[in-house]
Structures are given as C-alpha cells and as structure tokens.
Amino acid sequence: MKLSVGPVQYFWQRQQVVDFYQQIADSSAEIVYLGEVICSKRRLVKPEDWLAIGRELKQGGKEVVLSSLTLLEAASEVGTLRKLCSNDEFMVEANDVTAIQLLTRAGKNFVTGPSVNLYNQRSLRLLAEKGLKRWVLPVELGLDALQDLQAQRPHGVETEVFGLGRLPLSYSARCYTARSHNLPKDDCQFKCLDYPDGRLLTTQENQDFLVLNGIQIQSALTHHALGELSELDALGVNVLRISPQSAGTLRIIEIFDQARTVADTKPLAEELLGLLPLGACNGYLLNRAGMEYDNPEAA
Amino acid sequence: MELVCPAGNLPSLKAAVDNGADAVYVGFKDDTNARHFAGLNFTDRTFEQAVHYAQDRGRKIFVAVNTFPQPGGFKRWEAAVDQAAEHAVDALILADMGVLDYARERWPDLCLHLSVQASVTSAEGIRFYHENFGIRRVVLPRVLSVSQVTQVIRESPVPVEVFGFGSLCVMVEGRCLLSSYATGRSPNTYGACSPASHVRWEETAGGTNTRLNGVLIDHYDPGERAGYPTLCKGRFQVGENLFYALEEPTSLNTLSILPKLWEIGVSAIKVEGRQRSPAYVAQVTAVMRAAIDHCLDNPEAYQPMDRWMKELSDVSEGSQTTLGAYHRPWQ
Numbered sequence: 001m002k003l004s005v006g007p008v009q010y011f012w013q014r015q016q017v018v019d020f021y022q023q024i025a026d027s028s029a030e031i032v033y034l035g036e037v038i039c040s041k042r043r044l045v046k047p048e049d050w051l052a053i054g055r056e057l058k059q060g061g062k063e064v065v066l067s068s069l070t071l072l073e074a075a076s077e078v079g080t081l082r083k084l085c086s087n088d089e090f091m092v093e094a095n096d097v098t099a100i101q102l103l104t105r106a107g108k109n110f111v112t113g114p115s116v117n118l119y120n121q122r123s124l125r126l127l128a129e130k131g132l133k134r135w136v137l138p139v140e141l142g143l144d145a146l147q148d149l150q151a152q153r154p155h156g157v158e159t160e161v162f163g164l165g166r167l168p169l170s171y172s173a174r175c176y177t178a179r180s181h182n183l184p185k186d187d188c189q190f191k192c193l194d195y196p197d198g199r200l201l202t203t204q205e206n207q208d209f210l211v212l213n214g215i216q217i218q219s220a221l222t223h224h225a226l227g228e229l230s231e232l233d234a235l236g237v238n239v240l241r242i243s244p245q246s247a248g249t250l251r252i253i254e255i256f257d258q259a260r261t262v263a264d265t266k267p268l269a270e271e272l273l274g275l276l277p278l279g280a281c282n283g284y285l286l287n288r289a290g291m292e293y294d295n296p297e298a299a
Numbered sequence: 300m301e302l303v304c305p306a307g308n309l310p311s312l313k314a315a316v317d318n319g320a321d322a323v324y325v326g327f328k329d330d331t332n333a334r335h336f337a338g339l340n341f342t343d344r345t346f347e348q349a350v351h352y353a354q355d356r357g358r359k360i361f362v363a364v365n366t367f368p369q370p371g372g373f374k375r376w377e378a379a380v381d382q383a384a385e386h387a388v389d390a391l392i393l394a395d396m397g398v399l400d401y402a403r404e405r406w407p408d409l410c411l412h413l414s415v416q417a418s419v420t421s422a423e424g425i426r427f428y429h430e431n432f433g434i435r436r437v438v439l440p441r442v443l444s445v446s447q448v449t450q451v452i453r454e455s456p457v458p459v460e461v462f463g464f465g466s467l468c469v470m471v472e473g474r475c476l477l478s479s480y481a482t483g484r485s486p487n488t489y490g491a492c493s494p495a496s497h498v499r500w501e502e503t504a505g506g507t508n509t510r511l512n513g514v515l516i517d518h519y520d521p522g523e524r525a526g527y528p529t530l531c532k533g534r535f536q537v538g539e540n541l542f543y544a545l546e547e548p549t550s551l552n553t554l555s556i557l558p559k560l561w562e563i564g565v566s567a568i569k570v571e572g573r574q575r576s577p578a579y580v581a582q583v584t585a586v587m588r589a590a591i592d593h594c595l596d597n598p599e600a601y602q603p604m605d606r607w608m609k610e611l612s613d614v615s616e617g618s619q620t621t622l623g624a625y626h627r628p629w630q
Contacts, residue, residue, distance in 0.1 A: 122397030
C-alpha cells in the first residue's frame with residue numbers, strides 16, 4: 001500500500017506551505033496531492049507556485065497530482081479550473097463533476113477525490129471507461145461497502161482510502177469561519193489564516209464536535225485507519241491518504257510507513273494519538289457513525 | 300415557470316394537484332429516495348393511484364430515486380427506476396451516476412431530471428450528465444447567488460429548476476455527511492438527515508435538551524419552543540460565542556424575487572417538504588400558485604402580498620424565512 005499526502009485543506013501562510021512541502025519531499029509518502037480545494041479566495045500560493053512545488057517534488061521522485069476546487073460557484077472559478085485541467089504536466093484529482101467533464105472532454109486520465117460520489121460499481125465502471133485511474137472511497141463508506149466495491153473494481157483503477165485526517169463532512173455557500181467572526185464571506189478578512197487546523201465548534205456540553213474551515217465543515221476528531229491497515233491491505237487498497245495538519249504530519253507519515261511493515265502497531269498507535277489535535281475516530285470504516293472510535297490496538 | 304410540489308402520501312399529492320401544482324414529486328417507501336421517513340412515501344398501490352390522480356388532471360408526476368446505492372443494494376434502485384418507468388411517469392429525478400446509467404440503458408425514452416443531490420453547480424457539470432445520460436432538466440443546489448444561477452442558465456444545455464420554498468439545506472446537497480458523522484445515516488446512504496431514530500428529547504429542570512445520537516444539538520430554556528434537532532440548525536459554541544453557528548432554524552422563501560427568477564429563465568420552481576403534512580402542501584402550493592400567476596401576469600407590477608408572506612412564515616422552520624444563498628450577504 002502506497003502513502004499519499006492529501007491536499008492541504010486549510011489556509012496557511014505561504015511560507016508554511018513552502019516549508020511543509022520541503023519536508024514532504026523527504027518523507028516516505030509516494031504520492032502528493034497539491035492545490036487549493038476549499039476556497040478560491042485563498043491565493044497566497046498561486047497556481048504557478050503549485051506547479052513549481054509539484055515540479056520539485058516530481059524531481060525528487062514523488063508522484064504529483066493537482067487537486068481541484070470542491071465547490072464551484074463563480075464563473076471565474078470554472079475558468080481557473082479550466083486552466084488546471086488543461087495542464088500537461090500532472091494528473092488532476094477531480095473534486096467535482098465539473099472537473100470530470102473538462103478532463104474527459106480533453107481525453108485526460110484523472111483521479112476522483114473524496115467529494116465525488118462514487119458509491120457503487122456501475123458508477124466506477126462508467127468513469128473507468130472515461131479515464132479514471134484512481135478513486136478515493138467516499139469517507140462515509142466503510143469496510144463492508146469497500147469489500148463489495150473492490151470485488152467488482154474495474155481493471156486499471158486504483159483505490160485510495162482516506163487514512164488520516166479531520167474528515168471533510170460538508171461544503172456550503174456560506175463561510176462559517178467568517179460567520180463565527182460576524183463577518184460576511186465577501187469581507188472575510190482572511191480569518192482562516194488564524195486557524196491552521198480549522199476553528200473548533202463544541203456543543204453546549206463542551207463536546208468537541210466539528211471544525212469550521214471556511215466554507216467546509218470537518219470533524220473535530222481525527223479519523224485514522226491505523227487499526228484497519230491489515231484489512232485495507234487484504235482488500236487490495238492501493239493508496240492510503242494522509243490529510244495534512246499544521247504540525248506533526250511528517251511524523252504521522254513515518255508512523256504509517258512503519259505500520260506498513262511491522263506486526264505490532266500498538267506502540268505506533270499510542271504515539272499517533274499524541275499527535276492528533278483532539279483525539280481520534282474511525283467509525284466510518286467500521287460501518288458506524290463517523291464520530292465513533294473503536295481502537296483495536298487498545299483492546 | 301412550472302410549479303413543482305412535494306407529496307409524501309396520497310392526501311398530500313391530492314392537495315398539491317387541487318391547489319395548482321403543475322407537477323408533483325414523490326418517492327417510494329424505502330431508502331431509494333432522500334425523504335426516507337417512517338410512515339411516508341408510496342407503496343405499489345398508492346403510487347398507482349397517485350399517478351392517475353395527477354395525470355388524469357393534466358398534471359405531471361415525477362419520482363425521486365435520488366440517493367446513492369452501494370453495491371449490495373443496487374438492485375433496489377433498479378427496481379425503483381423500473382417501477383416508475385412502468386407507470387409512465389413524467390420524469391425520474393436521479394442523482395447517482397450508476398442509477399442514471401441504468402435508467403438510460405433500460406428506459407432510453409424516459410425523461411430524466413438531475414436531482415439536487417447530484418450536487419452540480421456549473422454548466423460544465425450539467426453538460427456531463429446531459430452528454431452521458433441525456434438529462435432534460437437539472438435541479439440546482441441551494442448554494443448559488445442569483446447572478447450565479449443566471450450564469451448557469453445562460454450556458455446550461457437543459458432547463459433549470461431551482462428551490463423556491465421550504466426547509467433550507469445550508470450545505471451543498473449530496474455532499475453533506477454531517478448526519479452520518481453523528482448517526483451513521485446520511486441523505487446519501489440512507490435517505491434521511493438527522494434521522495428520527497437517533498433523536499432524543501430530554502426534559503430537565505433547566506429546560507429541554509435535543510440530542511442526536513447523544514450529541515447535544517440544542518438546549519431550550521423552560522418556556523422556549525424546542526425545535527427538531529437538525530444537525531446544522533443547533534446552537535453551538537465557537538470561541539466566545541454560543542449561537543446558531545451554521546444556520547438558524549429558518550426556511551427558504553423566494554416570493555420576493557420571483558420576477559427575477561422568471562426573468563433569468565428559471566424553468567421550474569420547486570417546493571421542499573415531502574415529509575410535511577397535507578395541510579402544509581395545500582397551503583404552500585396555493586400561495587406559490589397565486590404568486591407565480593401574479594408574477595407571470597405582470598412581472599413589473601408584482602409584489603408579494605403580505606398575506607402570502609404570513610402564510611408561508613406560519614409553516615416555516617422557526618417561523619422565519621430567508622433568501623439563503625440567492626442573496627449574497629447571507630453567505
């Protein structure tokens with residue numbers, strides 16, 4: 001099973017992004033997804049900068065994929081997407097059907113991200129005929145659905161599973177980070193920069209529940225599949241995705257890298273928990289509510 | 300501009316037809332549609348009656364098969380498509396690519412609409428479904444401003460339907476997993492958001508707590524009217540503030556912009572609420588019918604009547620309404 005680094009979901013300072021990918025260049029991850037997937041107003045790293053980062057990573061031996069914006073609203077966003085999809089250097093991860101249409105019309109192979117709804121074999125087959133090379137299992141599907149899907153997976157299509165990160169749960173026209181500062185989206189003052197791992201939302205009982213990340217809502221808990229690695233491997237999953245967080249991502253990648261080869265992952269699981277901002281969940285993989293956590297290592 | 304109204308049962312369907320709906324949309328009694336609630340939707344027998352009642356009166360009937368089947372259940376979605384097609388419904392409202400592919404292959408002449416659950420917000424995205432499945436209409440998610448809807452209509456290869464009234468999804472439809480994160484069941488997988496099976500109303504000395512699978516969605520002081528714990532409409536803490544962090548309990552209401560929707564070329568206005576009562580369907584259909592007729596009769600002079608606004612507010616979540624994403628400052 002290969003390891004991938006998913007696109008950064010958050011709005012980071014430009015230097016933080018540059019530093020992050022310099023670290024990733026030396027990591028054990030084989031695949032790196034690059035680009036802004038949440039908000040078109042986040043422009044500290046420009047499209048040409050992403051290409052430059054991609055070229056460096058590629059020279060260092062990484063497979064590089066450019067990720068597309070998830071929710072498209074303005075015509076200008078479709079224009080930017082058009083340019084992305086016409087690049088001849090890197091494969092594109094389509095995070096919306098708009099990107100799939102542009103890529104298939106151009107005759108290009110592509111990856112689909114977690115927000116593209118591929119829930120069954122017939123959908124997969126349809127896209128496989130159009131150039132789908134890899135797909136990310138929708139995060140709300142578990143091992144049961146994965147097993148059925150893997151049994152009928154079209155030839156030549158790789159399967160990737162969201163292996164670690166705060167879960168991408170929803171997207172809206174509204175910017176929730178701006179709203180939490182009583183600001184409209186059009187005057188957001190780039191408040192997302194203050195929350196490199198998103199802004200926490202708790203219940204009235206102080207339960208860490210969700211995270212606001214601009215127009216996206218994430219889980220407050222970090223989903224991880226360390227306890228299910230052997231099952232995923234047995235099901236023929238090709239790639240496990242690590243979604244970046246502002247600190248500790250490099251070590252997390254190394255933990256998953258070691259877990260690929262060692263039999264006893266318990267010490268690794270303990271260390272992993274210490275690296276997560278607020279605790280873990282894995283319910284989705286176990287075919288349950290996503291927020292639940294069942295740690296087989298602790299059993 | 301066609302008026303498309305919801306029906307969760309036969310009395311609601313009759314209410315929609317009798318009060319002036321041009322089309323009524325329904326679903327079957329299982330997880331193949333996005334209003335999979337206990338006691339709701341149509342069996343073989345009631346479905347047949349529904350089709351006759353609508354079509355005999357010159358109205359259309361649409362069937363929503365708009366959730367996302369997993370491999371183990373795909374046959375159920377095929378059966379739903381077949382059942383609708385065999386009754387010669389006027390359109391099927393589909394979301395999943397695999398189901399669209401099946402419907403296109405098995406029933407090539409059937410009129411297909413792209414459900415809001417397909418989550419398509421651009422003309423290029425619409426083109427994908429038009430070229431691959433021959434869809435003849437698209438329902439847009441409630442995330443676009445009026446100017447963005449205008450742009451999509453200008454470039455779309457098929458007519459565009461938008462939401463005109465009803466409970467407001469604040470997340471882009473088809474890509475919201477908040478409900479399954481908390482309960483294991485989402486609109487995509489199960490056809491329900493914040494399902495009643497996981498709701499708990501807790502009376503305490505300090506008031507009422509509403510919970511979803513144990514998660515406190517809201518707390519109401521004694522005397523405060525408690526609302527259903529829809530996950531995105533609870534009060535949560537963010538930083539120093541306790542507030543409706545995602546959205547208030549409110550419904551979408553487009554009466555004030557009907558002439559604009561007509562002018563930009565909207566083909567159909569959809570009313571949300573298959574889970575609501577026949578009385579709701581009757582009232583909302585009657586108001587929307589009157590408003591659309593007034594609007595089409597003389598768009599320049601059109602003004603929403605106070606009486607209409609009040610009647611719609613009375614059946615709205617939290618008794619308040621909003622223009623939602625159509626109106627930029629909401630975003």
